[in-house]
Amino acid sequence: MESIESDTDLAGKIEKRISESTIRRLSLYLRALSLLDKKGVKTISSKELASREKLTPAQVRKDLSFFGSFGTRGLGYPVSELRSEIAGILGINRIWKVALFGVGNIGSAMVSYKEFARQGFQIVKLFDNDQRKIGSNHKGIIVSDVSNLEPEIKEAGIEIAIIGVPATVAQYIVDDIVAAGIKAILNFAPINLKVPSDVYLRNENMSMELEYLSFAMVNNHSEKKTKP
Amino acid sequence: MESIESDTDLAGKIEKRISESTIRRLSLYLRALSLLDKKGVKTISSKELASREKLTPAQVRKDLSFFGSFGTRGLGYPVSELRSEIAGILGINRIWKVALFGVGNIGSAMVSYKEFARQGFQIVKLFDNDQRKIGSNHKGIIVSDVSNLEPEIKEAGIEIAIIGVPATVAQYIVDDIVAAGIKAILNFAPINLKVPSDVYLRNENMSMELEYLSFAMVNNHSEKKTKP
DNA sequence: ATCTTTATGTGAAATCGTTCACAATGAAAA
DNA sequence: TTTTCATTGTGAACGATTTCACATAAAGAT
Structure with a gap:
C-alpha cells in the first residue's frame, strides 16, 4: 500500500x-x-x-x-x-571527508581501518599537538599541527571529525573544531563533550560494551538477542 | 530496546x-x-x-x-x-582477565587502551596467526600462536575474548574460543558471529556511529539527546 | 522543637517502539 | 486466464521505557 x-x-x-x-x-x-x-x-x-x-x-x-x-x-x-x-x-552514497584528531593508539587504528573507507568515510587529514608526530607520515597522510586546524579543514573540505585525543584535552580541541565550522563529531575520548545544538555528536565508548558483558556474566543472565 | x-x-x-x-x-x-x-x-x-x-x-x-x-x-x-x-x-569491582585475538590495527589499539585496565579489564594474552607476529612483544605481552589457544587460555584464567581479526576468519577463531570454554566475547569484526546461547556476545561496530552521523546530517535530524 | 527546604523513591500516566494480523498485490502454476 | 501461493505494507494491539507528580524523609534554619 x-x-x-x-x-x-x-x-x-x-x-x-x-x-x-x-x-x-x-x-x-x-x-x-x-x-x-x-x-x-x-x-x-x-x-x-x-x-x-x-x-x-x-x-x-x-x-x-x-x-x-x-x-x-x-x-x-x-x-x-x-x-x-x-x-x-x-547518506553514504557519497564520499565524506573526515579529519582525525590525535594520532595515538586509537587514532592510528582508525587511519588503517578499512571499513570506514569502504563506507565512504575518507580520512584525509590527521592532526596532533605532539611536535614529534607533526610532519610524520601515517598511511600516506602527513600529520598537521592541531593549532592551525581551521584553514586546513576548510581547504580540505572536511565535514566530520573523529576525536582520538586524551580526555583531558578533548574539550579544547572540540571547541576549536566547532569554531572551524565542523558539524559532526565522533568522540572516542571518555568524557562528555559540550557542543552547540547544531553540531551532531556521537560517543564511542568501548568500555561500555565490556561492562555490559561483565554485568551479564555476574548476573548470569541470558540475552535473547544480540544487539550490534 | x-x-x-x-x-x-x-x-x-x-x-x-x-x-x-x-x-x-x-x-x-x-x-x-x-x-x-x-x-x-x-x-x-x-x-x-x-x-x-x-x-x-x-x-x-x-x-x-x-x-x-x-x-x-x-x-x-x-x-x-x-x-x-x-x-x-x-561486576567490575574485580579483575577480568581478557585475551585479544588479532594483533592488527584494532588489536594494537586495544592493548594500549588505558581505559580498559582502569575498569578492571586486564588484557593478559595476545593471539595471532601471523608467524611474523607470534613471539613478538606488545606492551610487555608476547604474542601467542592462535592455533594453540586452549591450554594458554585455561592456564591464564581468561574469561573474556576480544575479537580483532578480519571478518573472513572471525567465525573460525570464535568457534575455537568457544570450544576452549570462553563465555564472553566482544567482537570488532564486521560480521554476525554465531555462538551457543550460553555465550555472551557483544558487537562493536564503529562504522555504525559514522553512519548515524551521516544520516543525521543529510536528514537535518535533530537529536534531542546524544546517546552514548 | 518546629518549620522550611530539598531531594529521594515510586506508583501511575504518557510516550515510544515492537509485534500482530491481515488485506493487498504480484509472481508463478495450472 | 484463472487460481494459488508467497510476501509486502501497515493500522492496531501490545509491551517496554520514560516521564510525571507527589508522598515521604532527612537536613538545616530559626
Missing part, C-alpha cells in the same frame, strides 16, 4: 520521528545486503533478512516502510536496489 | 527485567561518579548527575531504584559509595 503522505514530504511539514534503533538497524541491513549482493543474490524476503540479523520480519518491513515501499509482494526485496536505497537514506 | 532478565534481588524471588538502556546508563553514571570522587565531591543529586549526562533526574532515580535505595532524601547520593555500588552491579 502506498502511504498518502510521502516520506520525503514536499512541504517538509510532517516530520516522522525515526528512532535511533531504526537507523542502527539500517546499518545492519546495509551490511547484510552488501554481502548478498556480492554473492550475486538477487532478491531477499524480510523473513530471510530478519533471520540473518536476529530480528523479526515485521521489524524489517516496518523499518523500511518509514522510507518507502521497496519490495514486491510475493517475491521480496531486490537486493542490489535496496542496498543502494539504504545507502541513500543513510 | 531489549532487556535481559535480572535476579539481583535479595530474596532471589522477584525477577526484575533490567533494560539494556539502564545498564548502559549505569556505565555513564559510573564514569561520572569516578570523576566526581576523584575531585573530592561528597554527594550529588539526581538532578546534577542527570544534567551531566543529558538525562532527566527521574531517569537517574528510576535506574538506581531497580537495584536499591542509595540516596538520602534532601541531600542526594553519596558519590564514593554509589560509585562502588554501581561497580558491584556491573
Whole structure:
C-alpha cells in the first residue's frame, strides 16, 4: 500500500520521528545486503533478512516502510536496489571527508581501518599537538599541527571529525573544531563533550560494551538477542 | 530496546527485567561518579548527575531504584559509595582477565587502551596467526600462536575474548574460543558471529556511529539527546 | 522543637517502539 | 486466464521505557 503522505514530504511539514534503533538497524541491513549482493543474490524476503540479523520480519518491513515501499509482494526485496536505497537514506552514497584528531593508539587504528573507507568515510587529514608526530607520515597522510586546524579543514573540505585525543584535552580541541565550522563529531575520548545544538555528536565508548558483558556474566543472565 | 532478565534481588524471588538502556546508563553514571570522587565531591543529586549526562533526574532515580535505595532524601547520593555500588552491579569491582585475538590495527589499539585496565579489564594474552607476529612483544605481552589457544587460555584464567581479526576468519577463531570454554566475547569484526546461547556476545561496530552521523546530517535530524 | 527546604523513591500516566494480523498485490502454476 | 501461493505494507494491539507528580524523609534554619 502506498502511504498518502510521502516520506520525503514536499512541504517538509510532517516530520516522522525515526528512532535511533531504526537507523542502527539500517546499518545492519546495509551490511547484510552488501554481502548478498556480492554473492550475486538477487532478491531477499524480510523473513530471510530478519533471520540473518536476529530480528523479526515485521521489524524489517516496518523499518523500511518509514522510507518507502521497496519490495514486491510475493517475491521480496531486490537486493542490489535496496542496498543502494539504504545507502541513500543513510547518506553514504557519497564520499565524506573526515579529519582525525590525535594520532595515538586509537587514532592510528582508525587511519588503517578499512571499513570506514569502504563506507565512504575518507580520512584525509590527521592532526596532533605532539611536535614529534607533526610532519610524520601515517598511511600516506602527513600529520598537521592541531593549532592551525581551521584553514586546513576548510581547504580540505572536511565535514566530520573523529576525536582520538586524551580526555583531558578533548574539550579544547572540540571547541576549536566547532569554531572551524565542523558539524559532526565522533568522540572516542571518555568524557562528555559540550557542543552547540547544531553540531551532531556521537560517543564511542568501548568500555561500555565490556561492562555490559561483565554485568551479564555476574548476573548470569541470558540475552535473547544480540544487539550490534 | 531489549532487556535481559535480572535476579539481583535479595530474596532471589522477584525477577526484575533490567533494560539494556539502564545498564548502559549505569556505565555513564559510573564514569561520572569516578570523576566526581576523584575531585573530592561528597554527594550529588539526581538532578546534577542527570544534567551531566543529558538525562532527566527521574531517569537517574528510576535506574538506581531497580537495584536499591542509595540516596538520602534532601541531600542526594553519596558519590564514593554509589560509585562502588554501581561497580558491584556491573561486576567490575574485580579483575577480568581478557585475551585479544588479532594483533592488527584494532588489536594494537586495544592493548594500549588505558581505559580498559582502569575498569578492571586486564588484557593478559595476545593471539595471532601471523608467524611474523607470534613471539613478538606488545606492551610487555608476547604474542601467542592462535592455533594453540586452549591450554594458554585455561592456564591464564581468561574469561573474556576480544575479537580483532578480519571478518573472513572471525567465525573460525570464535568457534575455537568457544570450544576452549570462553563465555564472553566482544567482537570488532564486521560480521554476525554465531555462538551457543550460553555465550555472551557483544558487537562493536564503529562504522555504525559514522553512519548515524551521516544520516543525521543529510536528514537535518535533530537529536534531542546524544546517546552514548 | 518546629518549620522550611530539598531531594529521594515510586506508583501511575504518557510516550515510544515492537509485534500482530491481515488485506493487498504480484509472481508463478495450472 | 484463472487460481494459488508467497510476501509486502501497515493500522492496531501490545509491551517496554520514560516521564510525571507527589508522598515521604532527612537536613538545616530559626
